[in-house]
Amino acid sequence: MIQYILRRLLVLPIIMFLVTAILFLLILQLPPEERVEAYLPSTRSNMSEEDYEKLVQLTIERYGLDRPPVVQYTSWVRELLRGDWGYSPSWRQPVLEGLQQRAPATIELLLFAMIPSFFLAIAGGRLAVRRQGRLPDTLLRLSTFVGWSFPPFILALILMNVFYAWLDWFPPERMSGWARVLVRSEEFHAYTGLLTVDALLNLNLPLFGDALRHLVLPGVTLAFAVWALLTRIMRSSLLEVMSMEYITTARAKGLDERFVISRHAVRNAVLPLISTGGVMGAAMITMVTVVEMVFNYNGIGRWAVKSFQSKEIPVTVGFALFACMLTVLSSLVADILYALVDPRVRLFAENGSVSE
Amino acid sequence: MKLLAILHRPSLLIGSLIVLLFIGVAVFAPLIAPPENPQEPQRIPREGRGFDPAPPSPGHPLGQMPEKYDVFYGLVWGTRTALMMGLAVALGRALVGTLIGTISGYAGGWVDAVLMRIADAFMAFPIIAAAVVMLALFAFERGRWSGMLQSTRQEQVILLAFVLFGWVPYARLMRGNILVEREKTYMKAARSVGVPGWRLITRHLLPNSTYGLFALASSDIGAVVVLITAFTFIGVTTAAEMQADWGLMLSAARDWIIGPPSRAFEHWYTYMPVSAAIVFFSTGWALVGDGLRDALDPRLRALSVPVKRRRERQAVVASPLSASQPIPAAGRTPPGRSSIPLDDPEAYAWLEHLAARQGASEALFLSPAERREHPPEWVHATGSYRPHEATSAAGPGDEGLALAEARRLVREGDLEAALEIYGEMVRSRQHLADAVQDLSRAPQIPAVLQVLGDAHMRLGNVQKALDAYARAENQFPQYRR
Numbered sequence: 001m002i003q004y005i006l007r008r009l010l011v012l013p014i015i016m017f018l019v020t021a022i023l024f025l026l027i028l029q030l031p032p033e034e035r036v037e038a039y040l041p042s043t044r045s046n047m048s049e050e051d052y053e054k055l056v057q058l059t060i061e062r063y064g065l066d067r068p069p070v071v072q073y074t075s076w077v078r079e080l081l082r083g084d085w086g087y088s089p090s091w092r093q094p095v096l097e098g099l100q101q102r103a104p105a106t107i108e109l110l111l112f113a114m115i116p117s118f119f120l121a122i123a124g125g126r127l128a129v130r131r132q133g134r135l136p137d138t139l140l141r142l143s144t145f146v147g148w149s150f151p152p153f154i155l156a157l158i159l160m161n162v163f164y165a166w167l168d169w170f171p172p173e174r175m176s177g178w179a180r181v182l183v184r185s186e187e188f189h190a191y192t193g194l195l196t197v198d199a200l201l202n203l204n205l206p207l208f209g210d211a212l213r214h215l216v217l218p219g220v221t222l223a224f225a226v227w228a229l230l231t232r233i234m235r236s237s238l239l240e241v242m243s244m245e246y247i248t249t250a251r252a253k254g255l256d257e258r259f260v261i262s263r264h265a266v267r268n269a270v271l272p273l274i275s276t277g278g279v280m281g282a283a284m285i286t287m288v289t290v291v292e293m294v295f296n297y298n299g300i301g302r303w304a305v306k307s308f309q310s311k312e313i314p315v316t317v318g319f320a321l322f323a324c325m326l327t328v329l330s331s332l333v334a335d336i337l338y339a340l341v342d343p344r345v346r347l348f349a350e351n352g353s354v355s356e
Numbered sequence: 357m358k359l360l361a362i363l364h365r366p367s368l369l370i371g372s373l374i375v376l377l378f379i380g381v382a383v384f385a386p387l388i389a390p391p392e393n394p395q396e397p398q399r400i401p402r403e404g405r406g407f408d409p410a411p412p413s414p415g416h417p418l419g420q421m422p423e424k425y426d427v428f429y430g431l432v433w434g435t436r437t438a439l440m441m442g443l444a445v446a447l448g449r450a451l452v453g454t455l456i457g458t459i460s461g462y463a464g465g466w467v468d469a470v471l472m473r474i475a476d477a478f479m480a481f482p483i484i485a486a487a488v489v490m491l492a493l494f495a496f497e498r499g500r501w502s503g504m505l506q507s508t509r510q511e512q513v514i515l516l517a518f519v520l521f522g523w524v525p526y527a528r529l530m531r532g533n534i535l536v537e538r539e540k541t542y543m544k545a546a547r548s549v550g551v552p553g554w555r556l557i558t559r560h561l562l563p564n565s566t567y568g569l570f571a572l573a574s575s576d577i578g579a580v581v582v583l584i585t586a587f588t589f590i591g592v593t594t595a596a597e598m599q600a601d602w603g604l605m606l607s608a609a610r611d612w613i614i615g616p617p618s619r620a621f622e623h624w625y626t627y628m629p630v631s632a633a634i635v636f637f638s639t640g641w642a643l644v645g646d647g648l649r650d651a652l653d654p655r656l657r658a659l660s661v662p663v664k665r666r667r668e669r670q671a672v673v674a675s676p677l678s679a680s681q682p683i684p685a686a687g688r689t690p691p692g693r694s695s696i697p698l699d700d701p702e703a704y705a706w707l708e709h710l711a712a713r714q715g716a717s718e719a720l721f722l723s724p725a726e727r728r729e730h731p732p733e734w735v736h737a738t739g740s741y742r743p744h745e746a747t748s749a750a751g752p753g754d755e756g757l758a759l760a761e762a763r764r765l766v767r768e769g770d771l772e773a774a775l776e777i778y779g780e781m782v783r784s785r786q787h788l789a790d791a792v793q794d795l796s797r798a799p800q801i802p803a804v805l806q807v808l809g810d811a812h813m814r815l816g817n818v819q820k821a822l823d824a825y826a827r828a829e830n831q832f833p834q835y836r837r
Binding site: 014015018019021022023026027029030145146148149150151152153154157158160161162164165166167168243245248279281282283284285286289290293294301304305308309311312313316317319320323324327328 | 488490491496583592613614631643
């Protein structure tokens with residue numbers, strides 16, 4: 001098992017090399033005179049045109065922006081590895097610090113949406129199979145289709161209108177004003193960055209309630225789409241498993257149907273669900289960004305779009321890099337989970353005969 | 357192409373109606389909503405003054421947006437914009453994906469490995485990150501500190517970003533198809549008569565490798581339009597002035613969407629019509645994509661045999677039996693339960709296909725040489741199973757030629773060929789008891805169970821026969837329906 005994980009880890013640097021190479025090829029399309037802006041002060045003060053030109057040339061030389069691409073690429077990667085992802089003038093903080101500060105909010109939202117939808121997808125698949133072709137199954141298929149093809153940002157608008165504007169149950173943004181004051185105060189200790197968890201660790205129930213209230217709408221918007229996709233996959237995979245011979249055997253032994261499904265069928269049917277979860281990473285980040293923008297939820301997606309609008313290329317590129325890392329990591333985690341659930345993968349991997 | 361059969365699927369029918377409606381609106385936009393200035397149809401006409409939106413009125417069937425833009429006009433001409441963007445992206449992705457997938461699948465080896473790793477890297481980019489990076493790099497006005505997005509350039513850049521970071525699923529699909537097709541007999545035949553490589557690819561390989569391409573493209577069109585409008589709505593792309601574009605219309609309405617509690621939906625006309633259009637557009641294309649996948653996928657097509665055909669098959673089953681032997685009182689085929697005739701070659705192929713899909717019978721799909729080398733597991737597993745000894749009571753001389761041959765084939769692991777002989781024996785009522793004995797020990801895949809059932813039936817063991825048929829059908833409940 002450890003051998004298998006190590007083998008998977010070896011692929012990481014290759015993918016990250018290609019990802020950075022693609023990003024760098026895009027950046028290279030800009031002439032050095034424009035790339036240099038990332039290294040220049042954001043206000044021009046009282047510099048004359050000639051002085052400014054001189055400054056630009058000096059900066060280009062200093063950072064080697066006109067050297068061969070390979071040299072530039074290696075120095076860029078070296079900077080990234082050293083933790084120097086650039087500086088964001090309008091937020092007055094280094095890019096990496098900005099990412100660290102906002103990533104927990106996004107991750108909290110993603111977890112809040114993904115974990116329940118994973119289990120609800122399994123429950124939905126079981127319901128569909130037990131009542132196949134009957135009303136619950138039909139309703140479920142209909143709702144998964146709607147959830148899958150309904151644009152999340154429009155769902156977000158509708159939810160916000162109903163539950164915020166009309167009923168005023170769930171407000172947008174990440175926390176209320178008083179909560180923001182509390183979180184920044186001395187007496188609050190941020191252990192994880194996940195607001196709900198931190199609130200519980202600080203034994204502050206009102207804050208916990210506030211965090212939950214703000215998570216509900218964006219969480220439900222995301223979860224509906226995710227749940228719909230996962231349920232569709234779970235249903236078809238469970239149906240396929242149910243026609244297998246070992247299910248017939250289990251039934252022939254006289255096992256209760258519920259037991260047959262939960263012990264024999266679901267464990268095998270859940271495999272496609274895990275692999276789908278792994279490849280969904282990229283789409284999830286796109287969705288979470290849109291949802292964060294609509295609900296004004298202060299996560300990395302909203303930060304990236306806001307920075308992009310003020311032409312902060314270091315933040316934009318940093319966000320892209322971070323997002324790619326999240327995607328690659330999520331598929332790695334899915335692979336490992338898959339191997340944990342399906343012993344065949346790790347057994348074959350140890351013989352060295354597994355291919356992709 | 358069985359167009360009519362395709363339309364039998366309700367989801368595909370509904371989906372194509374919705375899609376056709378949108379295509380119609382896009383094509384006939386000049387007739388539905390005549391532009392004020394035919395040179396600039398993208399400009400939405402305004403009437404009246406002020407910033408506030410106005411509810412529907414006789415001149416404006418869907419009301420007016422903030423700054424008095426006509427909603428209906430924007431909706432109609434926005435359809436054209438949406439459709440063109442979706443089609444352009446899907447076409448671009450399909451072209452790039454087909455090119456790379458074909459090279460990868462046809463060349464194989466290290467070319468394939470490298471291309472697929474690059475594809476993995478492109479897949480790692482969330483489309484929002486790709487769009488934002490490409491826009492930040494290429495769509496801002498050139499020159500220092502002039503942080504303005506150029507609207508004309510933006511559209512090209514965002515479409516390019518969608519193509520550049522979205523071709524991977526197409527490439528993977530094409531690569532998979534090519535890998536399958538490459539090994540087929542017609543390709544070997546074409547290669548053996550010296551058809552040059554490029555001609556082999558363009559004339560033979562590509563036309564046969566398009567399974568799933570259209571399904572993927574149609575579900576993509578809807579998804580791409582949803583994403584582009586969402587990006588415009590959240591402010592990733594902007595425009596200097598109002599244009600007939602769903603995303604721009606929604607973002608212009610942004611301040612009017614969330615109203616005060618007592619009047620939450622007061623300005624519904626500023627965003628509801630456009631939202632509904634986006635929802636229907638996306639649903640329509642998703643339905644078409646889903647339907648095409650089901651209708652054109654040869655594997656799924658085999659599973660959903662139209663009702664009429666199934667009845668014909670039942671008739672075929674009943675005839676050979678009833679002609680020679682009176683059907684027992686229980687009835688050959690109980691109502692509501694169909695059976696698969698083994699003398700119908702199509703049905704037989706279909707059974708084998710199902711067996712392979714379930715992984716129940718590897719033996720059926722090995723070449724004769726491979727079969728001899730690696731006899732299937734069940735021959736080893738039932739070590740005591742030696743057909744020629746099993747019936748030794750009858751004496752070796754009693755074994756007919758056919759039975760001996762069938763058993764030889766079983767020993768060699770050629771279940772497929774053996775099963776054909778058993779089928780023939782059963783149909784001609786020879787060695788029925790031996791056939792039952794042998795077949796009961798073979799792996800109980802549907803094809804075996806069918807012959808076993810037929811043999812039982814001819815022996816008069818109706819209950820056992822029905823049991824065998826039921827077990828066969830239980831292995832693929834799709835057929836039972």
